[in-house]
Amino acid sequence: MNTGPSESLEAWLDASYARAYRTAVLLCGNPDDAREAVQDAFLRAWRFRDSLPDGSGRDPWLYRVIVNACYSKLRKEVPRRVRERDRVDEHDGLYATADGPEAAAMQSELAGAVTAALHTLPDTLRVPVVLRYWVGLSEREIALAIRRRPGTVKSRLHEARRRLMDDPALAGLATEMGVAR
Amino acid sequence: MIAEIDEQELERLLAVAAGAVEVPDDGPAAVLRAAHHRSSGGADVVHARRDRRFVQRALAAAAAILVLVGVAVAAVGHGSGTSSKAANDRFVQKAAPDASAAAAGAGTHISEFGKPSFRNEEKSVSGSSAGGATVVNGDAVPASPPTTVAPTTPSGSGTADSTKIVATGSSVLEVPKGSVPKTAAGVVSIARGVGGYVASQSSTGGASPAADVTVRVPYQAFDETVLTVAKFVGNVHGKVLSSTTNSQNVTAQYTDLQAKRDAAVGERNALDIVLTHATNVADILSVNDRIESVQSEIDQLTGQIRLLNDQASYSSLDVSISEKAPVAPTPHAAPKPRAGFSLAWHQAGAGFAHSAEWILARSGKGFVAIVAFIALLFFLRYLYPVVRRGLL
Numbered sequence: 001m002n003t004g005p006s007e008s009l010e011a012w013l014d015a016s017y018a019r020a021y022r023t024a025v026l027l028c029g030n031p032d033d034a035r036e037a038v039q040d041a042f043l044r045a046w047r048f049r050d051s052l053p054d055g056s057g058r059d060p061w062l063y064r065v066i067v068n069a070c071y072s073k074l075r076k077e078v079p080r081r082v083r084e085r086d087r088v089d090e091h092d093g094l095y096a097t098a099d100g101p102e103a104a105a106m107q108s109e110l111a112g113a114v115t116a117a118l119h120t121l122p123d124t125l126r127v128p129v130v131l132r133y134w135v136g137l138s139e140r141e142i143a144l145a146i147r148r149r150p151g152t153v154k155s156r157l158h159e160a161r162r163r164l165m166d167d168p169a170l171a172g173l174a175t176e177m178g179v180a181r
Numbered sequence: 182m183i184a185e186i187d188e189q190e191l192e193r194l195l196a197v198a199a200g201a202v203e204v205p206d207d208g209p210a211a212v213l214r215a216a217h218h219r220s221s222g223g224a225d226v227v228h229a230r231r232d233r234r235f236v237q238r239a240l241a242a243a244a245a246i247l248v249l250v251g252v253a254v255a256a257v258g259h260g261s262g263t264s265s266k267a268a269n270d271r272f273v274q275k276a277a278p279d280a281s282a283a284a285a286g287a288g289t290h291i292s293e294f295g296k297p298s299f300r301n302e303e304k305s306v307s308g309s310s311a312g313g314a315t316v317v318n319g320d321a322v323p324a325s326p327p328t329t330v331a332p333t334t335p336s337g338s339g340t341a342d343s344t345k346i347v348a349t350g351s352s353v354l355e356v357p358k359g360s361v362p363k364t365a366a367g368v369v370s371i372a373r374g375v376g377g378y379v380a381s382q383s384s385t386g387g388a389s390p391a392a393d394v395t396v397r398v399p400y401q402a403f404d405e406t407v408l409t410v411a412k413f414v415g416n417v418h419g420k421v422l423s424s425t426t427n428s429q430n431v432t433a434q435y436t437d438l439q440a441k442r443d444a445a446v447g448e449r450n451a452l453d454i455v456l457t458h459a460t461n462v463a464d465i466l467s468v469n470d471r472i473e474s475v476q477s478e479i480d481q482l483t484g485q486i487r488l489l490n491d492q493a494s495y496s497s498l499d500v501s502i503s504e505k506a507p508v509a510p511t512p513h514a515a516p517k518p519r520a521g522f523s524l525a526w527h528q529a530g531a532g533f534a535h536s537a538e539w540i541l542a543r544s545g546k547g548f549v550a551i552v553a554f555i556a557l558l559f560f561l562r563y564l565y566p567v568v569r570r571g572l573l
Contacts, residue, residue, distance in 0.1 A: 009216055013209035021208055022199040035208060042212045043219065111201030114194045133188065134195040147566050165186040170194070 009046050017042070019135070020066055026130045027070040029119050037069035044069075063135060064145040067127055117170040125160040128153050345435045345489055348403045348496035350426035352410060355505050356419030364417055364502050365392040371409050372396035372498070380497065391503040403496035410500065419505075435489050442482035449475045 020041065024034035044065050045052065052061060118126055127146055131137045132153075139157070143150040164170060205211075356364045362384070369379055377398030384392040398406045404426075411421050452472045459465040519527050541548055 010209070010213060013212055017209045017212070018204045021204050022202045025202045026195070026199060031202075031205075035205060035211075038208070039212050039215055043215055046216055107197060108201060110194070111198045114198035115201075118195075118198070129191070130195065133192045134199050161186045161188070161191060164191065 009042070012046075013042065016062070020062070023063065023130060023135055024066055024070055026115070026118060026134060027067065027127060028073055029115070030073075033070070033073040037066060037073050040069045041065040059135075060137060060141040060144040063131055063137065064147075067131075067145060071123070113170050117164055117167040120167065121160055121163060125156050125163070128156045129160045129164075132157055343432065343436070345431045345493040346400060346428055347431050347489070347492040348400055348426065348428045349498070350403070350407055350424070350496070351499040351501070352407065352424045353422040354410075354414050354419055354500060354502045355422050356414065356417055356502060358504050360417050360419065361390045361392050361502050361504055364414065364419065365394050365500075367413050367417075368394050368396065368410055368500050368502075371406060371413065372398050375399065375402035375406055377402070377406070377495065389504065391501070394500045394502070396498050396500070397495040398498065400493060400496050403498070406498060410498075431489050431493065435486065435493075438482050438486045438489070442479055442486065445475050445479040445482060449479060 017038065021034060021038050024037045024041075025031060028034045028037060041062065045062055118129070121129065128142050131142045131145060132139070137145065139150045139153045142153045146153070148156075354364060365382070365384065369382070372379065375398050377396050380395040380397045382392070382394045384390070396406075407424065407426060411424070414421055449472055452468055452475060456465065456468045456472065459468055544551075
């Protein structure tokens, strides 16, 4: 994906908004927070578009801004009670056109379990997991994004996978859905 | 080996979770609107809230600063008010003993002050009693214009012209080094300017030059002269250490002397008549002796009357001028010997300082460079990311 701030903001949004928004939802756990965080991140990135790196350094920069915006939402701007109440836990109907209603229900249930399992992790583990296994950043890029050493990122990813392995609800659903271990 | 979830499995699970997230259709459009709003001078909701919060914090900080400044100003004002009150108390204490003198008829109020002019002046003259009183207090600017109280008409007898008041005063001036002759000349000039003259003048040279000047000025210009001298001393960066004025109503004494003289003159005239009718030598000698005695009394009374007239017409002001004494160094109070925990703490601090000095002395500039390098690393590692994050 070469679309970036060097092109128009509209083209950049068309190419990157959906992935950035899903990332923010997984990080924040709240659609409203994610929407504000992504908007804030794109506006900041657009404001500093002249200083954005080109090539492979661009995505870590953008996701670093998103992570910072999510941290800001998580820690300051939104009361915890509101976040807990509005957390994404409804996935009904999202897979209705996949393999029939039953499969869609199973997919939604699995998605809810994954989201719940993610949010059992602390921020320091959840952020590397999402950036590594959903966004697809390398450990070095994640290190740039969260301002930690690559070794720290590696150990955190290892710890996060170990904890997710121990999540009983996630393990049962994954087996039932046919996701092999 | 610690069991952990497979990476590919985790990717699939996260893809499931992310795929379940419904992306708002108007998300990009909202960002575009916000960007357009911002570029056109507006601000999106988040930034408006942030700006509002910034303004609130700025206002709170400004209010806190104002409160602190107000408290500080109030504290300083209270402190200076206390000082003024203390100064007033000192003035009252110094003036109090003189009040008894005034009650006794001397009518003298003395105050010492460090500023070269007068703040308050009060003069009262009571008709038949010898009760003139002057209170002088020092301040930079006179609070009220100098007043020369016109002699009031004594109740019962006499006229305003017959009222006699003798005013005297003395001032002790301290002037900068080398200013004694100039100040003495200024005092003389002031006196002559109001129609007065120099009664006496003396000066002392050497290491501590000083001058004493006694000037006589018309009674009506006496108060003005005292104030002018004080202002003049202020202009030469000196100060009035003390100033004393004394006003005494001598009308009764003057009238008494006149009456005695008139009586003596009458007696002498009668004796002159008796002398013309004396027939023998013994009577003539006796009456002549008596006339001489009365004439001598008349001469004495006339001299006293002339003296009172002169004193009442021209007031006397004694001015002592000296240079400022060098300020003696204030001896510092000897520190109390330390003991117990204080001693241990002091020794620990001294030991630490000595150790640091030892390390610095042996490591030279390299130690300073190392410390600076560590501080730079600390900044780059911990502080700069925070600043950078705030900027982003």
